[in-house]
Amino acid sequence: MTLRAASTAAADRARIRAGEHTGPTSGLAPGLAQxxxxxxxxxxxxxxxxxxxxxxxxxPLLEVTDTGSAHPxxxxxxxxxxTDLPRYRVFRDGxxxxxxxxxxxxxxxxxxxxxxxxxxxxEWALAAAxxxxxxxxxxxxxxxxxxxxxxISAGRFDGPLVVSMRPFAPDVISHVVDISARFPAMHGxxxxxxxxxxxxxxxLAAPDFGDAVVxxxxxxxxxxxxxxxxxAVAIQARPSLAIFHAPGHMFITDRHHDDFDTGESHxxx
Amino acid sequence: MTLRAASTAAADRARIRAGEHTGPTSGLAPGLAQxxxxxxxxxxxxxxxxxxxxxxxxxPLLEVTDTGSAHPxxxxxxxxxxTDLPRYRVFRDGxxxxxxxxxxxxxxxxxxxxxxxxxxxxEWALAAAxxxxxxxxxxxxxxxxxxxxxxISAGRFDGPLVVSMRPFAPDVISHVVDISARFPAMHGxxxxxxxxxxxxxxxLAAPDFGDAVVxxxxxxxxxxxxxxxxxAVAIQARPSLAIFHAPGHMFITDRHHDDFDTGESHxxx
Numbered sequence: 001m002t003l004r005a006a007s008t009a010a011a012d013r014a015r016i017r018a019g020e021h022t023g024p025t026s027g028l029a030p031g032l033a034q035x036x037x038x039x040x041x042x043x044x045x046x047x048x049x050x051x052x053x054x055x056x057x058x059x060p061l062l063e064v065t066d067t068g069s070a071h072p073x074x075x076x077x078x079x080x081x082x083t084d085l086p087r088y089r090v091f092r093d094g095x096x097x098x099x100x101x102x103x104x105x106x107x108x109x110x111x112x113x114x115x116x117x118x119x120x121x122x123e124w125a126l127a128a129a130x131x132x133x134x135x136x137x138x139x140x141x142x143x144x145x146x147x148x149x150x151x152i153s154a155g156r157f158d159g160p161l162v163v164s165m166r167p168f169a170p171d172v173i174s175h176v177v178d179i180s181a182r183f184p185a186m187h188g189x190x191x192x193x194x195x196x197x198x199x200x201x202x203x204l205a206a207p208d209f210g211d212a213v214v215x216x217x218x219x220x221x222x223x224x225x226x227x228x229x230x231x232a233v234a235i236q237a238r239p240s241l242a243i244f245h246a247p248g249h250m251f252i253t254d255r256h257h258d259d260f261d262t263g264e265s266h267x268x269x
Numbered sequence: 270m271t272l273r274a275a276s277t278a279a280a281d282r283a284r285i286r287a288g289e290h291t292g293p294t295s296g297l298a299p300g301l302a303q304x305x306x307x308x309x310x311x312x313x314x315x316x317x318x319x320x321x322x323x324x325x326x327x328x329p330l331l332e333v334t335d336t337g338s339a340h341p342x343x344x345x346x347x348x349x350x351x352t353d354l355p356r357y358r359v360f361r362d363g364x365x366x367x368x369x370x371x372x373x374x375x376x377x378x379x380x381x382x383x384x385x386x387x388x389x390x391x392e393w394a395l396a397a398a399x400x401x402x403x404x405x406x407x408x409x410x411x412x413x414x415x416x417x418x419x420x421i422s423a424g425r426f427d428g429p430l431v432v433s434m435r436p437f438a439p440d441v442i443s444h445v446v447d448i449s450a451r452f453p454a455m456h457g458x459x460x461x462x463x464x465x466x467x468x469x470x471x472x473l474a475a476p477d478f479g480d481a482v483v484x485x486x487x488x489x490x491x492x493x494x495x496x497x498x499x500x501a502v503a504i505q506a507r508p509s510l511a512i513f514h515a516p517g518h519m520f521i522t523d524r525h526h527d528d529f530d531t532g533e534s535h536x537x538x
Contacts, residue, residue, distance in 0.1 A: 050318075050335070053331070054332065054333075061322045063323065064423075066423070066424070262453050262458075263451065
């Protein structure tokens, strides 16, 4: 990680904290990994890390804060999870109650924050390899679908796997798979390639979240485990309080995408 | 995972359960991943998964059982962690009290078992690539050392990084790094290459655990984060009860080494 990169992240978080940026974080702090946020009361969260360990593709854990701490020191210095995301979604007993730009008023000494990997990192690697990302080219959000595959449950945390979809030409799919596989902390390799019906998706044009993308006649849909999964599962568990990032309004870390690349050549003496 | 492989694992676990094998597990169930075991009382273990998430290289979490359950269903069908390892080490308040071949008498409904990745998997991949493993060639245990690098603490869980060392010729080190990096759930890429003193090791011939190996005049020591780290850290936290696998006496999973290879080419339609 370079100092410049970390200072870019800190500067973007400071702008967000000051209320100068309240939109999605796509494109901010280029080169740096962003993360999904899940906040739960400690005594209702005990099974959540179990759920994540059992379902590492949708739920790659990057950090778990100390109980009562909003500071994810391992992935971002001087950050505050109460203010440093542009928008949040607050749920009580499984029902959305607020979508604020900071959560200072909701914070309590018994809350635990979980940060999970985000697809922006493998999308960055795909783009760096010259592979086109359809939803970016079409200027929409990535389409996401609830599948017929169940996650492995842990206590009250249970539910279906949610996937994101990006179409690619058949001759580059092997490349797409290999590149994304190098980032297991960022959802890793696809979970399914081809026929949507095989994973319970009836209509690609009607995603459950995000926007539909045009799939070319010569393209094949490729599906990745999606960070919406832990959010959907946590809502379904109906904890007394649950706070998430608003869709697309992620947490910006100090860590470079390369830090999560298991296929990168490493320098050594 | 092939059926044959899973049945090999089940057969070896059954032999161990029956007391027919009480020695180290190196060489058993070829091709299948083995795991480190840490068992703690639930109310003293809350910070342990935090510690693991913050220190993923020494502590890659593969499974966390339900409280009171000795069955790691996600990684091994029909296994029982109370009987399926050849030998255990039992600590009370940080002191070794027993080294039994099963832990049925110690099991309680409030215990949680953690399984963590093991270096056998990347050693398998190195050997498959024709790279010689010195301690195997010399018929001894891998040498392990306490370093001057501290892990990131979580509550009472704190301590130095412990590393294992394998020497290689300079011209293959790049290959060694790339291969082990493909297995982040099995300690991943080395944490240090070269001068032992840089990480606080004064004498390679005097490892803190395991056996010394002969390092050839043309060889460079390569150091990996080691699964002894979470064990040392858990003992140092002095929980009322802690149970581990005895060194080298690992848990055999049903999962093939390839399942953890982020660089493997994946089949697709």
